[in-house]
Amino acid sequence: xxxxxxxxxxxxxxxxxxxxxxxxxxxxxxxxxxxxxxxxxxxxxxxxxxxxxxxxxxxxxxxxxxxxxxxxxxxxxxxxxxxxxxxxxxxxxxxxxxxxxxxxxxxxxxxxxxxxxxxxxxxxxxxxxxxxxxxxxxxxxxxxxxxxxxxxxxxxxxxxxxxxxxxxxxxxxxxxxxx
Amino acid sequence: xxxxxxxxxxxxxxxxxxxxxxxxxxxxxxxxxxxxxxxxxxxxxxxxxxxxxxxxxxxxxxxxxxxxxxxxxxxxxxxxxxxxxxxxxxxxxxxxxxxxxxxxxxxxxxxxxxxxxxxxxxxxxxxxxxxxxxxxxxxxxxxxxxxxxxxxxxxxxxxxxxxxxxxxxxxxxxxxxxxxxxxxxxxxxxxxxxxxxxxxxxxxxxxxxxxxxxxxxxxxxxxxxxxxxxxxxxxxxxxxxxxxxxxxxxxxxxxxxxxxxxxxxxxxxxxxxxxxxxxxxxxxxxxxxxxxxxxxxxxxxxxxxxxxxxxxxxxxxxxxxxxxxxxxxxxxxxxxxxxxxxxxxxxxxxxxxxxxxxxxxxxxxxxxxxxxxxxxxxxxxxxxxxxxxxxxxxxxxxxxxxxxxxxxxxxxxxxxxxxxxxxxxxxxxxxxxxxxxxxxxxxxxxxxxxxxxxxxxxxxxxxxxxxxxxxxxxxxxxxxxxxxxxxxxxxxxxxxxxxxxxxxxxxxxxxxxxx
Ligand SMILES: Cc1cc2nc3c(=O)[nH]c(=O)nc-3n(C[C@H](O)[C@H](O)[C@H](O)COP(=O)(O)OP(=O)(O)OC[C@H]3O[C@@H](n4cnc5c(N)ncnc54)[C@H](O)[C@@H]3O)c2cc1C
Numbered sequence: 001x002x003x004x005x006x007x008x009x010x011x012x013x014x015x016x017x018x019x020x021x022x023x024x025x026x027x028x029x030x031x032x033x034x035x036x037x038x039x040x041x042x043x044x045x046x047x048x049x050x051x052x053x054x055x056x057x058x059x060x061x062x063x064x065x066x067x068x069x070x071x072x073x074x075x076x077x078x079x080x081x082x083x084x085x086x087x088x089x090x091x092x093x094x095x096x097x098x099x100x101x102x103x104x105x106x107x108x109x110x111x112x113x114x115x116x117x118x119x120x121x122x123x124x125x126x127x128x129x130x131x132x133x134x135x136x137x138x139x140x141x142x143x144x145x146x147x148x149x150x151x152x153x154x155x156x157x158x159x160x161x162x163x164x165x166x167x168x169x170x171x172x173x174x175x176x177x178x179x
Numbered sequence: 180x181x182x183x184x185x186x187x188x189x190x191x192x193x194x195x196x197x198x199x200x201x202x203x204x205x206x207x208x209x210x211x212x213x214x215x216x217x218x219x220x221x222x223x224x225x226x227x228x229x230x231x232x233x234x235x236x237x238x239x240x241x242x243x244x245x246x247x248x249x250x251x252x253x254x255x256x257x258x259x260x261x262x263x264x265x266x267x268x269x270x271x272x273x274x275x276x277x278x279x280x281x282x283x284x285x286x287x288x289x290x291x292x293x294x295x296x297x298x299x300x301x302x303x304x305x306x307x308x309x310x311x312x313x314x315x316x317x318x319x320x321x322x323x324x325x326x327x328x329x330x331x332x333x334x335x336x337x338x339x340x341x342x343x344x345x346x347x348x349x350x351x352x353x354x355x356x357x358x359x360x361x362x363x364x365x366x367x368x369x370x371x372x373x374x375x376x377x378x379x380x381x382x383x384x385x386x387x388x389x390x391x392x393x394x395x396x397x398x399x400x401x402x403x404x405x406x407x408x409x410x411x412x413x414x415x416x417x418x419x420x421x422x423x424x425x426x427x428x429x430x431x432x433x434x435x436x437x438x439x440x441x442x443x444x445x446x447x448x449x450x451x452x453x454x455x456x457x458x459x460x461x462x463x464x465x466x467x468x469x470x471x472x473x474x475x476x477x478x479x480x481x482x483x484x485x486x487x488x489x490x491x492x493x494x495x496x497x498x499x500x501x502x503x504x505x506x507x508x509x510x511x512x513x514x515x516x517x518x519x520x521x522x523x524x525x526x527x528x529x530x531x532x533x534x535x536x537x538x539x540x541x542x543x544x545x546x547x548x549x550x551x552x553x554x555x556x557x558x559x560x561x562x563x564x565x566x567x568x569x570x571x572x573x574x575x576x577x578x579x580x581x582x583x584x585x586x587x588x589x590x591x592x593x594x595x596x597x598x599x600x601x602x603x604x605x606x607x608x609x610x611x612x613x614x615x616x617x618x619x620x621x622x623x624x625x626x627x628x629x630x631x632x633x634x635x636x637x638x639x640x641x642x643x644x645x646x647x648x649x650x651x652x653x654x655x656x657x658x659x660x661x662x663x664x665x666x667x668x669x670x671x672x673x674x675x676x677x678x679x680x681x682x683x684x685x686x687x688x689x690x691x692x693x694x
Binding site for chain 1: 260261262263267268352353354356359360363448449482483484485486554557558
């Protein structure tokens with residue numbers, strides 16, 4: 001006959017394994033406990049739920065965004081203010097909110113291809129133009145590298161569908177904040 | 180797909196090794212590494228080129244350029260997200276013995292003198308034929324970068340430790356990128372763009388002893404070992420291995436020199452690791468002098484990696500100022516000795532040394548280095564002091580011996596000879612006496628791996644079993660050993676890499692295709 005303690009332990013073990021399974025699943029499916037968002041090309045930019053479903057991606061009490069565009073977001077999230085969205089969302093979302101849809105970059109949505117730096121520059125201006133915009137960033141202009149233009153390829157730092165990174169920090173103490 | 184490929188290769192492996200083992204049992208034949216490696220030959224190649232170049236630094240790009248120009252189909256594979264390796268972050272100084280600039284400045288030099296300097300620093304461990312070739316080709320190589328690649332250099336020469344005379348050209352932006360970007364540009368013109376994020380996993384050497392291609396991982400994300408997808412690329416003529424040094428490979432470098440632990444910083448790019456070198460040994464290349472690993476003496480604890488301090492510490496201070504031990508206020512080494520002597524000396528005296536110069540030395544630096552000096556000040560790596568006393572106080576250095584050190588040096592300048600340490604005195608050296616003073620802290624950092632695989636003057640990799648060339652395999656650049664012996668002289672790596680890279684590329688095309 002099993003004692004209460006034993007059954008307790010068995011239940012605990014069962015729960016433990018179940019949880020481990022869930023964790024392993026979550027880890028293998030994208031690293032976060034949130035389900036991977038759908039990449040729905042037809043979704044309206046402000047309609048979080050269209051891709052994220054029931055996942056909580058906005059803070060409690062946030063105004064409904066479904067009908068908003070980038071302009072509307074700026075009503076609260078002004079550039080330079082503590083509420084600025086800069087670095088807080090994947091860049092693809094900024095593009096979407098400004099009306100740059102999936103299709104604008106990926107011509108074939110069924111088999112989306114990686115973008116070249118040239119494609120980015122087609123909208124953002126030449127290497128020189130981009131560099132001029134950040135000419136005063138200290139301690140070094142991130143868009144004008146002494147290592148040449150291969151070191152200013154956009155996606156070394158700026159990712160659309162993942163967190164952006166400070167590529168220079170591999171070798172330098174530059175504390176760039178990368179949108 | 181990935182899994183399937185893996186499964187296939189594992190089955191092949193079992194089949195072939197099983198067969199070979201049986202062969203040994205029956206015939207009693209010796210086990211040769213070549214036979215074991217046949218296991219890795221793929222059933223099907225995903226792609227085919229005449230020449231497969233691995234590594235996109237000076238050496239790889241030079242090889243690719245020569246091979247492509249000679250009409251071969253060429254691919255360049257690079258594991259990192261950017262091309263250029265250590266070459267594109269390098270300091271842009273290149274020696275040329277017997278150059279037009281030396282003639283203009285009345286500097287007496289010759290390839291033989293450069294060779295002598297290389298051998299002295301190299302403790303005569305240099306493979307003489309290789310070193311001689313590099314020294315004698317030095318001026319041709321630099322002129323080739325100017326005339327063929329369109330590289331731009333500054334108008335004046337400078338001098339690194341261990342060189343008898345100032346003989347170094349400096350690229351216009353004081354970076355190897357001035358050379359690499361031209362190499363990339365020229366390659367692009369003839370239709371070749373290096374493929375990034377492709378890791379060399381295996382060199383595929385067949386039972387007949389020939390290297391026939393490579394196993395790679397495409398879309399590899401450094402440093403995640405198993406990222407990417409396996410692919411087999413056939414090299415009809417040859418593979419050129421130009422994967423650089425292993426200065427940033429802590430496990431491998433501590434095997435060779437156990438003192439070089441993770442505590443030491445390195446000037447190298449993060450991808451300067453040794454897996455390709457290990458692979459070269461696995462298929463039968465011969466190791467040369469792997470434990471000779473150079474520390475750069477002019478690093479700074481106040482910035483990461485190579486940083487910019489080497490320019491100040493070398494040009495303003497080793498050439499025109501002094502290096503002193505702040506514990507004694509005294510010089511502790513010939514500031515223009517080779518890097519090993521200087522790095523060893525810094526560590527020996529207790530790692531509390533500074534490089535400093537006065538207003539005149541700083542002005543020369545500003546003229547030559549432009550905004551690099553401003554950046555060094557801005558970043559707090561180089562500091563300015565209104566008086567010698569203020570500088571001494573900042574580093575807790577006793578002032579009386581420091582004053583005496585300077586007085587002695589100034590006497591040497593007046594006499595035209597540094598009796599105390601035997602340093603070469605610059606023609607325009609002035610007494611050190613003009614405030615303000617400028618100083619930076621020194622910290623040696625792992626910089627260059629002299630050792631690597633054994634090659635001959637044709638850049639052929641030599642087989643560990645019999646010292647004969649391994650058919651289908653060329654090696655060039657920092658992945659090889661022998662040119663520099665125990666210590667590489669500053670500004671000689673570019674020469675080594677370009678010289679042997681070009682030779683490797685030219686010879687690779689001349690190989691007979693195997694299939
Ligand atoms: C900061 C710094 C400054 C320097 N300054 C000077 C100088 O002023 N003058 C001078 O003469 N020398 C200098 N040197 C030394 C010189 O730059 C190097 O020795 C030289 O760049 C090596 O060239 P390489 O082509 O052999 O290798 P690299 O330029 O390092 O290129 C090798 C490439 O191979 C890639 N690779 C490695 N393993 C694999 C793999 N398994 N699969 C695919 N790709 C792989 C690497 O990522 C790298 O991009 C300097 C070095 C450093 C680090």
